[in-house]
Amino acid sequence: MLVGLLDSGNSTVRQWAAEALADLGIQRAVPGLQRAYESFRQRGEAPDDSEGVALRWALSELGARDVVVPPRAAALRRSLEYLDPAWPTVHLTEVIEQLAAHGQAVLYFQVWQVKPGGEAFGGHGPGIDWEVDRRLP
Numbered sequence: 512m513l514v515g516l517l518d519s520g521n522s523t524v525r526q527w528a529a530e531a532l533a534d535l536g537i538q539r540a541v542p543g544l545q546r547a548y549e550s551f552r553q554r555g556e557a558p559d560d561s562e563g564v565a566l567r568w569a570l571s572e573l574g575a576r577d578v579v580v581p582p583r584a585a586a587l588r589r590s591l592e593y594l595d596p597a598w599p600t601v602h603l604t605e606v607i608e609q610l611a612a613h614g615q616a617v618l619y620f621q622v623w624q625v626k627p628g629g630e631a632f633g634g635h636g637p638g639i640d641w642e643v644d645r646r647l648p
Contacts, residue, residue, distance in 0.1 A: 514540050517547040525551075526565040533569035541575045559618040584609040594623060594631055 514537075516528035525547060532540040548566040556563055570576035580588070580596070587602045598606050600622060607617050623631045 513537070514543040517543045522560075522562045526562040529562075529565040529569040533572040536573070538573055541570070541573050544569050544573070545575065558616070579610075579613055579615050581609040581613045581615075591625065591631065592629060594625075597623070 513528050513532050513535075516524050517532075517540075519525050519528070529544060529547065532544065544566060548563075548570060551560075551563050551566055567576060571578050584598070584606045587598050587606060589597050589599060591597050603620070610617055621633050623633045625631045
């Protein structure tokens, strides 16, 4: 039933179905998730749209999509309780350059302030202000 919801006319339903399928570890959902992601891309939706993020995450969680983190970026990575992956802001430029050099795109990032007790606070920054052909690989 959840796999069938990937064909819903509602993007929120498709997003939540993808997340549930991954959370439940339903491997047989991979072909449906791949079709849903290809449909998402063909519609030209913004890659940082919630549905696209959920579909990519679900495919990654189920082993049908590789997350690429170049070695240098991986070495700079830090894991915090609620922020993973995370990188210190001092390395942000280098991490973005490493991802770009390996054919990866940064869809968005958020700067968090981490207090000594581990509590984190986030904020919003500027968005992308140029047109992107979202149907390209």
